[in-house]
Amino acid sequence: MTYADPRGFLYRSLDPDAAKKLAGRHLAGHDDGELYLQYRVSEAFGFDDGRLKTADYNSASGFGLRGVSGETTAFAHANEISAAAIERAAATLKLLDPAKGPAAPPPARTNQAMYGAEDPLSLVPFAEKVALCQKIDAAARARDPRVEQVSVSLLASWSVIDIHRADGFTATDVRPLVRLGVQIMARDGDRREAGFHGLGGRYLYDKLFDEAEWNRAIDVALAQALVNLESIAAPAGEMTVVCGPGWPGVLLHEAIGHGLEGDFNRKGTSAFSGRIGERVASPGVTVVDDGAILNRRGSLTIDDEGTPTGRTVLIEDGILKGYMQDRLNARLMGMEPTGNGRRESFAHAPMPRMTNTFMLAGQDDPDELVSRVKDGVYAKSFGGGQVDITSGKFVFSCTEAYRIRGGKIAEPLKGATLIGDGPSVLTRVRGIGNDLALDEGVGICGKAGQSVPAGVGQPTLLVDGLTVGGTAA
Incomplete structure (x- = not known):
């Protein structure tokens, strides 16, 4: 469905003027501030064990x-909203x-409109969304006799915001x-x-x-599950690590991204x-x-204070x-806002947050980087992790990793x-x-109790002397 003026959802009981x-x-x-109005609808489908387990729909509106x-x-x-x-x-x-002084000036104006008015939820009937989950489940189970369980998640949201300032x-x-997610559990004997x-972004279904x-989502998930069935215990100790392109940039996001946000730097923490x-x-x-890359999960036309997004070199x-700045921290530090003032919803105050954060490509051939490593680890994909924002200390688990022996990728590791x-x-x-890749649109970033969608990315990286925690000496 297309709306001539999506703001109509915001002003059912209140005139815009x-x-x-x-x-x-x-x-x-x-000094500063805003009236932030929001209308949001969201849905989530969970398909598990060959049937639809959950189907949630939510709509909310309000102001901050x-x-x-x-x-x-x-x-x-x-x-x-009244x-x-x-x-x-x-x-x-x-x-x-x-x-005590003049009010902060308003954000710069932009004629950019990164997205149209279409609502992805209403454009596709409920039955077609369930049918898609069924198709994915059936196709995944038909791929390989070792597939024991398939879980499919399908999520969408549509939000309209208005920002009003005193000026x-x-x-x-x-x-x-x-967003679409496919998880596959494979079994070989007693081992599972x-x-x-997953993939997604700021576009329609x-x-x-x-x-x-x-x-392709099925193929990638299944390949990872089958590789892990062959994995052996990971080594432990300080080793040379090669991190693959794309989603492994989540390590960069957590380990240094938060440390480059304005509030932590203004406070000296x-x-x-x-x-x-x-x-x-390193050079x-x-x-x-x-935050201005079309269709990316972390992208926004404007941030949640009205500042246009763009590229900030960190x-x-x-x-x-x-640093990445919202309006408050930029003003107190004598810097310019960078379009990084973000909030989870109308019920939250904005703070400096990442949008799409990534390392640019270099000149090295990825295979040549692996060939430099006599004995190390190739980390292709990451799962969960823990990070101390103040120090940047982290622990990340690999969901797919391999031993490197004699400059070649060898056995998979668990x-x-x-x-x-x-x-x-x-x-x-x-x-x-030279193979920069961005993630495929599944990232969620948490900070101070607020969650927002975010993007990550990097090229293949050769890192000397990382501590690998494993189960084998």
Whole structure:
């Protein structure tokens, strides 16, 4: 379904001009702030054990009213968009001290509209979504007699936001998002191993319903499960590690990405605080955050404060160049906002967050990088991990990994974990492949209790001296 004006979902009980006036009256006299209106619908299908297990649908609308004075933020929200509710929320702003200087200027304007008004949920009937899950389940089970269990997840959301400021600034964004996940459990005798592949982004369901795409998801998940059936116990100790392209960039995201967000650096709690202009990585390492890549999961036309997204160079040829900023931290640090002010929903205040964060390609041939390693580990895909944002110390588990022997990829490994800290890992990069790839659209980033979709990526990387945790000496 196409909507002439998707904002109609926001203004069923409130006139847009009234919202603008309310923002002007209640936010005046503060350094910054906004009235953030949101309407969101979402659905999730879970297909498991050959049948539909869950089918959830949710719709929500509401507002968040935020005032900022100095370093202090007052924030109130409600799941009712009305003048009365906004008036009640405005009482919270009375706790703020008046601004001592001129109010922060509004965000820059953009004519960019990254997405159309189409709602992916309503364009495809319920029965067709269930049928897709059934097709994937049947096709996966027919691939190999060792397939014991198949789980399919299909998710979509559609969000419309409006932002009003005291200075009269108004901005609108419409945000579609879809995702498909396929997990396969394979069995050989008493041994069971899993494989997973997912894809998605800010587009409609069309791509996920393409037979070639969902068949590829099956193939990748099955190949991973079957490889893991042949895996042996991973070694332990300090080793040379080659990380594959694409999704392994999640290690980069967690280990150093959060440490490059403005709030941690303003407060001096990041390992990168006060280090702009210093060498923090090996030559050739360039890391960017780019929220303006069409169709990517982490992309946005504007962030949740109204600032247009774009490419922010964080590290260039090993030198720290900048941080990801929202409006509050940028103002307090004397820097410019970078379009990284993000929030989970109207019920949350914005903070500096990543969009699509990745390392740029180098000049090395990926196969040649592997050939340099006499004895090491090739990490092709990662699962869960734990990271200390302050120090950058991390532990990541590999969902698919291999031993490297004599410059060639050898037997698959089970139970491999990578242990290290982001700042020092960047200085141990000895080779950067020419095969940059972004992940296929499944990333979710958590911070301070808020979750937002995000993208990651990298080329093949040769890292010298990472600690590998395993089960074999």
